Amino acid sequence: MLFKRLDWTRDGADWPNREASRFVMAGRLRWHVQIMGQGPVLLLVHGTAASSHSFRDLAPILAEHFTCVVPDLPGHGFTQLPPLKGLSMQAMAHRLDALLAKLELTPDLVAGHSAGAALLAYMCLRKQIAPAALLALNGAMMPYAGSTQPWFSPLMKVAVWNPVTPHVFARRADRHMVRRFLDSTGSSLDERGHALYARLAGNARHVVAALGMMASWDLQPVQRQLPQLGRPLLFLVGSRDRTIPPIQARQLCQVVPDSELILFEGLGHLAHEEDPQATAEVFLRCARDRNLLPSLSKKSTVKSI
DSSP, rough: OOOOOOOTTTTTTTTGGGGGGGEEEEETTTEOOOEEEOSSSEEEOTTTOOGGGGTHHHHHHHHTTTTEEEETTTSSSSOOOHHHHHHHHHHHHHHHHHHHHHOOOSSEEEEEEEEHHHHHHHHHHHHOOOOOOOOEOOOOOSTTTTTOOSSOHHHHHHHHHHHHHHHHHHHOHHHHHHHHHHHHTTTTHHHHHHHHHHHHHTTTTHHHHHHHHHHHHHOOHHHHHHHGOOOOOOEETTTTTTTSSSHHHHHHHHSSSSEEEETTTTTOOHHHHHOOHHHHHHHHHHHHHSSSSOOOSSSOOOOOO
């Protein structure tokens, strides 16, 4: 069964920050990646079932200070879908490394949302990247409660690999269903945010990439090795996150050296989309603390706990 890709001319006609988009062949995939701004290189990686649009408001703010690199992960958004085995964390890390090599860009700072944070931690641990710090935006660094090894049981994997499943899900993914799902994360998005996620959820190829990613990933090795990360790790957490419980970041801060927890009161799993300005302030403070940007005499108003 074929999975039709999103059409850039039709589905991408009004895509956020479209003027920054380009298509690049790397790691045997055709990538959609947005590059904007100038300065230290900042790599922004979205989470499962999202795309570059997740940073639609945050990236332009940061582009005033950084060269922002914002790819769609394999199979997500407008990036080519690899074979299903290419949706594992190891395979994605290898291909993302190939993309950075093709672009001839070395990240000075990296940030990932949800599963994107785990992917960047994996790449740091394997020395594929060596940023000055890693910012985890409601990072999914621990397996879901009650799970063992990968996120899904073998029986669930059988359902995920069934080629009918993504088509059924995509046909049912209207705006009302997507709105309910987004609301369940503890976040409140505007109509534009709902519409963009609905557009993605209505595409079976994007759905199969998201399901395949969840069925393939094993977060236990990342959790075990995180204390050996060897670089600052900032957890930016929405207090109302109902997808990744904030307690997980608190627990990891107790065992990961040079880590810090920054709480955004009243925001959910998509906190960086709800309040991009406050999120950007943390990025800027982090970059200045590590001499990536000039220091300011006025201290940041963001408090860590």
